[in-house]
Amino acid sequence: MSGYVSGIFVILCINLIFAYGIFVPAATGQINLGGAGFQAIGAYSAAWLSSVAMQPVWITIPAAMLIAGMVGFLISFPVLRTRGVYMVLATFAFGEAVAGFLLWTQFFGGAIGMVVPAHIELPVIAICAAAVTLFSFYLMATRFGMIARAINDDETVAVLMGVNVRAAQVAAFAIGGALAGLSGALYAHNFSFVEAQYFNSFLSIYVLLFVLIGGVQTAWGPLVGTLFFTLLPEFMRIGGSWRYVVFGAAIVLMMALRPQGLVTRALIDSLSLRRSLARRSATGG
Amino acid sequence: MSGETALTLKGVTKHFGGITVVDRVSFDVPVGARMALIGPNGAGKTTLFNLVSGVLPIDSGFITLAGAPIENMPPRLRVRAGIARSFQNIRLMPHLSVIENIMLGQHVQVAGLASLLSPIAWQRRSQWRELALSKLEDAGIDVDPDADVSTLSYGLRKRIEVVRALMSEPRLLMLDEPAAGLNPRETMDLTAFLRSIAQDGPTLLVVEHDMSFVHELCDQTIVLNFGRIIYQGPTRGVGDDEEVRAAYLGRRRATREGASPAA
Numbered sequence: 223m224s225g226y227v228s229g230i231f232v233i234l235c236i237n238l239i240f241a242y243g244i245f246v247p248a249a250t251g252q253i254n255l256g257g258a259g260f261q262a263i264g265a266y267s268a269a270w271l272s273s274v275a276m277q278p279v280w281i282t283i284p285a286a287m288l289i290a291g292m293v294g295f296l297i298s299f300p301v302l303r304t305r306g307v308y309m310v311l312a313t314f315a316f317g318e319a320v321a322g323f324l325l326w327t328q329f330f331g332g333a334i335g336m337v338v339p340a341h342i343e344l345p346v347i348a349i350c351a352a353a354v355t356l357f358s359f360y361l362m363a364t365r366f367g368m369i370a371r372a373i374n375d376d377e378t379v380a381v382l383m384g385v386n387v388r389a390a391q392v393a394a395f396a397i398g399g400a401l402a403g404l405s406g407a408l409y410a411h412n413f414s415f416v417e418a419q420y421f422n423s424f425l426s427i428y429v430l431l432f433v434l435i436g437g438v439q440t441a442w443g444p445l446v447g448t449l450f451f452t453l454l455p456e457f458m459r460i461g462g463s464w465r466y467v468v469f470g471a472a473i474v475l476m477m478a479l480r481p482q483g484l485v486t487r488a489l490i491d492s493l494s495l496r497r498s499l500a501r502r503s504a505t506g507g
Numbered sequence: 508m509s510g511e512t513a514l515t516l517k518g519v520t521k522h523f524g525g526i527t528v529v530d531r532v533s534f535d536v537p538v539g540a541r542m543a544l545i546g547p548n549g550a551g552k553t554t555l556f557n558l559v560s561g562v563l564p565i566d567s568g569f570i571t572l573a574g575a576p577i578e579n580m581p582p583r584l585r586v587r588a589g590i591a592r593s594f595q596n597i598r599l600m601p602h603l604s605v606i607e608n609i610m611l612g613q614h615v616q617v618a619g620l621a622s623l624l625s626p627i628a629w630q631r632r633s634q635w636r637e638l639a640l641s642k643l644e645d646a647g648i649d650v651d652p653d654a655d656v657s658t659l660s661y662g663l664r665k666r667i668e669v670v671r672a673l674m675s676e677p678r679l680l681m682l683d684e685p686a687a688g689l690n691p692r693e694t695m696d697l698t699a700f701l702r703s704i705a706q707d708g709p710t711l712l713v714v715e716h717d718m719s720f721v722h723e724l725c726d727q728t729i730v731l732n733f734g735r736i737i738y739q740g741p742t743r744g745v746g747d748d749e750e751v752r753a754a755y756l757g758r759r760r761a762t763r764e765g766a767s768p769a770a
Contacts, residue, residue: 363628365610365617365635368603372611375600382560384586384615384675439602487602488655 235351241432241444243402248438250394251374256317257429262421264290264403265410269336286407287400294399298392324418335417342411359441437483511538513710519568530734541711543721546731552714591677593668599656606652609639612674662693680709686720
């Protein structure tokens, strides 16, 4: 595999894990526009543990997940007091605050960033991405996943079914934080260097787009959204600078034509063999 | 009837701005009763449901469920205490299938992280799914359990919502206009179904405009007008009450008001 192709695969895998970190809370109706903040926490945790505390990757990566997950847990309490566009703004502010904190703190290298000594390659990252994808599909198949979708549909009725909406949303936010943190840790160990400027608001916007345009109804959404948006710009390289215009136009078109996301439950149903067979046997007598 | 009360309201009051929508309402619903709550539009019937289920907080008064005070209890705990309800405008989860909507109703029966994290969507034979399927069958609802609820008829969705409310095994089942929009055949089926579940099941409190349905199903009736109770007693006496006729039923006899061909 050429360096270019494996490089794209690494980005694809990291983006996918990152996207699931945004998807899990989004499935419960929470829009997180501070994704880069959680990824930065994971990346810097791993970087610090690797370069200063000299820990091996099997410690730095789980620890980075745990730290980002804890931050997600704690930040969910103030964030969940807000709704709709205010939640988007609150999470955005969180992402900016994290980037600002890292940029101005000498302990984390400030504007110079940090070198990450322990290196990991594509296979480890690909295994992590596969594991996170499986985990997300599993989570959405559980009663927790069903409750998440119910909350997204109608929070009031979910409460009247006895669902502890707040607890489910806090859990989803913490899980999302941990997954975004994992993506950051993998990034740090693969690129061997972290700097605060990388974890900017564009990154938060892109990953949220992967998820929203892919669709939040099923775990297929982030997978399709990430594949599409990571590979599309690569295929469009031949077009030179025009690719940004085409890319932007593609986003606007998708939002206009398919606001519910590319992948919906109805689409999965119509593609599902089991369902179509069941329907055929039902109608065919 | 055992003489115990399922639900008691004492002086329950609710204001929206300067308007008093529920005004010092007090009544008892005995255990096992099938009670109707009727009245003109805007009388406060749905608001009363919202106060009892906890969607809205009360401004003053007391609500007790089987003797225990619930007026300060969060709504999700009132469900656990035994209150289930349906909605005037159907509120099934649009992105959940029929069976998932029913299984959502089981939520208060589910205990522990293990059952919360078992992949029910991948288990075609789970006890939860089997139970939900059998409840659908009991209610005489014959649909593809994995169908999208938005593809179903209004009448079917209305009945699915009743089944969903029943899944929590409530002691008090509150139905907000369950017969509205149903055809005569469906209304008859629903009446029979509700009578059968009320045999040894939940106490019923039903908001309804269809008076023939009320006469068929409910032995007792409360009439609300401008947030106040103007009649409380046996359903068969409601049509003879002068105040009720003036406020709600009009000049004609109650039994003929809103009578459907099925009656």
